[in-house]
Each structure stands twice: as C-alpha cells, then as structure tokens.
Amino acid sequence: MTTDLSRLRGSIPPLITPFKDGEVDYAAYEQLLERQVAEGSHGVLINGTSAEPSTLTTAERNHLVDVAVRVVAGRIPVVAATGSQSLAESRELTQHAVKAGADSLLIVTPYYIRPPQRGLVAYYQELAALHDVPWMIYHIPGRTAVSVTLDSLKALRDSCPQFVGMKHASTDLAFVSECFAALGSDFKVFVGLEELSYPMMALGACGLMNAVGNLRPRVLADLCDAVWASDMARGLALHQSLLEINQAVFFDTNPIPIKYMMKRLGLLPRNEHRLPMVPATAELETKLDGVLRRVGMLAGNA
DSSP, rough: OOOOOGGGGGOOOOOOOEEEEEOOOHHHHHHHHHHHTTTTSSOOOEGGGGGGOOOOOOOHHHHHHHHHHHHHHHHHEEEEEEOOOOOOHHHHHHHHHHHHHHSSSEEEEEOOOOOHHHHHHHHHHHHHHTSSSEEEEEHHHHHOOOOOOOOHHHHHHHHHHHEEEEEEOOOOHHHHHHHHHHHHHTSSSEOOOOOGGGHHHHHHHOOOOGGGGGTTHHHHHHHHHHHTOHHHHHHHHHHHHHHHHHHHTTSSSSHHHEEEEHHHHSSSSSSOOOTTTOOOOHHHHHHHHHEEEEHTTTTOOO
C-alpha cells in the first residue's frame, strides 16, 4: 500500500453533489472542496450517501473523483466511495478511483439484494484483487438492508492485506468494541451517524464521516483533535454543541435538509436535487431556519 495510513483518520465529510439545471455543477464542487481544506477537515469523502450517488451516472461519479484529486492535490486524503448494487459497476468505479489517485476506497455493502455473508466476502475479495489501495467497508444496514458480521470482517482481514476498516453507520456500539477486540486497535472505524460521533470516538473510532461536515467542518475537525489530545470534556462539549444541527440533518432524507441549509447560508449556489430526491418543502424550510437561528448560524432577521 502506498497510502500513509496515519493520515487516514479524523473528520472526512461526505460531500454533497451540487446540481445546476439538472447537470452536476463541477465549478461549485471545486469550491466545496476548497472550503473543506480551509476549514481543517482531515480528508474528503467523494460519492458517499450525501452525494446522492444513485442519481449519478458512473461517468459523473468517476469525474467527481477526478475533480477531487486534482483540486485537493494531496493536501488532505481523498476517499472515494466506489460501491454499487452491481459488481460490474463497483469494479468500474473502483478501478477508475485507483487510477485517478484516490488515497482510499469506501465500498458499500451491495444493497437491495441482501446477499449471504459468504457472498459478501467473495464480492469484496474480488474487488480487492484489483488493486493495492487501502479500502474500507461502508456498513449502513439501515439503507442497504444487509449487515456485515464479525466473522466476515475477520475473513476479509485475513485474506485482504489492504482491508483496513469500515464506516459504521449503525447504532450498535457494542459491535465497535467487538471489532477492536477481534481485529486489533489499528482497525479503522469511522463514525457514520452524527449522534454517535463522540461516543464512538471515545470507544476508539479513528474519525468521522458525517454529513453535518458539509455545514460545520471546523467543529468536527476540532472534536477529533480534542479526543486525540485526551481532552474529553472539550470533545463532549463540541459534540453537544452540534446536537440540534445533527438532528436537523435527518428531518428528511439526507441530504435534503443539508442542501437547503447550505443554500440558505450561502454555501451552495442553488438547492437542487435529481428525482426521486426533491428539495425541502416550505414547512421544512421554516423548521430548518429556526434551527439555524437557534444555533447562531443565521441572523434573526435573515
């Protein structure tokens, strides 16, 4: 593996995909990438759930990786999410990300099909045989309807030297402790649920891959820094300061609330989605405005 694994930690927000008149707005995307670097994020995640990847073509997903690698230019790691429902598509996405120079890969469990564990293991082994880039499983059973067992993680750890961790978007904290006990403390676990950022890091998670990083990247980076410095009181305080924003992210399907709030704060030129995703309703907009005002991100008369 050529990637320095010591850099693969911290707050690595899953960037949203900006659209303009139905097309991906790559110029706006470049600005989002530069903001993440400027705000102290420890990396960026391309084509994660917040990017609405199922509404993107394979070519668009690949080009977003190209743009990210070019713009970031090695300043922070670029993690490319290359999983899909189909092995053929995942293979194409993975090979492109590797060739483009992504520092790491995040591969979601194949969704909808609900494969047996032996199928999952074989699927990941086949993808891993294509490259020597460090990769992680994206474990998000609430979206994919499939969980990864500890035995499957062990099998992959034993057979794939470049398998280094997972993004864990589940409320099962016990599973995190079991992973460290079985796979070692160097197994990289990234938190995938905002509400568990501090608790999971306190257990040993190495970082965060949270949608709220599109809104508050500096706070998430500071939270990671506090935990690494063993300043748990500060880490907890930062976590609690994000409570209402974290909750607001899931007032509707992610990233509907995120995109509205980013547009409202001037972080996004327009609030646009591709069907079947749709923009926030007027009622939701009012609710989100209230949150932004209460947390001090929006002036009272704005």
